[in-house]
Amino acid sequence: MTYIDGFVIAVPAGNRDKFIEHARTADPVFMELGATRILECWExxxxxGKRTDFRRAVEVQSGEKVVFSWIEWPDKATRDAAMAKMTEMMGTDPRMDPAKNPMPFDGARMIYGGFAPMMDEGGRDGAYVDGFLAAVSEDGRDAYLDHARKAAPIFAEYGATRVVEAWGDDVPDGKRTDFRRAVDARDGERVVFSWIAWPDKxxxxxxxxxxMADERMAGPMPFDGARMVYGGFRPVVEL
Structure with missing residues (x-):
């Protein structure tokens, strides 16, 4: 079963080109280790938001932009093996050496985690991406998935090219920022990482x-919408 590593990063607006260069240098390593798809998407x-949003999720500072990214793997085993190998490569491969390919952002505020896809409808990703984070009760997983399955074909009807919903699986707590804090997750809740791809804005x-005007979308949401994090992004690196 496929697996997804999701990331949200705060990057100084002036470092946009440096970020793209950094990603184009480092991301091929993930592909060499078994990843099947990587997208880096710029705010x-x-x-x-009133309670949660992407800026609070990574403590955005003045002059910074949000990046929403993910890596797709054929399965969790391939991902785990790749991450172990990546650690070994830190001191041997210049692409992964912070001294030779420094991160043009504050890595201490990057949030990341592993997610197991529940639904993947459509084909390839488009030129525009809506990214989402949500807190869903563990008991409400089936209700959430049912809601998503009903909405996906409607999105496709209106032009979306792909809809992905992924359930939090390996989502670590961070010292400053993490996915759980991003959506103010409570005990018994999991983080959902998802996106909708479009051909253009x-x-x-x-x-x-x-x-928003479609009656088929009416009805209660099986999660707290006030804590959902969302926004639109343009892909800047695609592998």
């Missing part, structure tokens, strides 16, 4: 307007 339409904007 485009990321709103401030225009289709996305029109699609959301139609979704």
């Amino acid at each position: 485009d339409d990321v709103p401030d 225009e289709t996305r904007d029109a699609g959301w307007a139609k979704m």
Whole structure:
């Protein structure tokens, strides 16, 4: 079964090109170790929230932008083996050496974790991505998945090219930031990492307007929508 590593990062706006260069240098290592897909997506339409949002998730400072990224693996075993190998490569492969390919962002505020896909509908990712984080009760997993399965074909009807929902599996606590804090997760809740891909922003904007007016989307959400984190991003690195 496929597996996903999700990331959210705060990057100084002036380091955008450095971030792209860093990712284009380091990301091929993941592909060599078995990853099947990598996207690095730069903030485009990321709103401030009342309780939670992407900026708070990574403690964004003045002049920083949010990056929403993920790595897809054929299975968790391949991912775990790759991460172990990556540790060994830190001092031997210049692509993974912080001294030779330094991170153009504060790694202490990066949030990351492993997620098991529950649903993956559609084909390839498009030129625009809506990223989401949500806190869902462990007992509410089936209800959440049922809700997502009903919504996915409607998104596709309005132009979305891919809808992915992934359940928190290996999501560590961080010293400053982490996925659980990002959605103010409580005891008995898991973090869901998901995205909707669109062919372009225009289709996305029109699609959301139609979704909001569609009676098929009416009804209660099986999670606390007030703690859901969301925003629109443009891919800048794609492997």
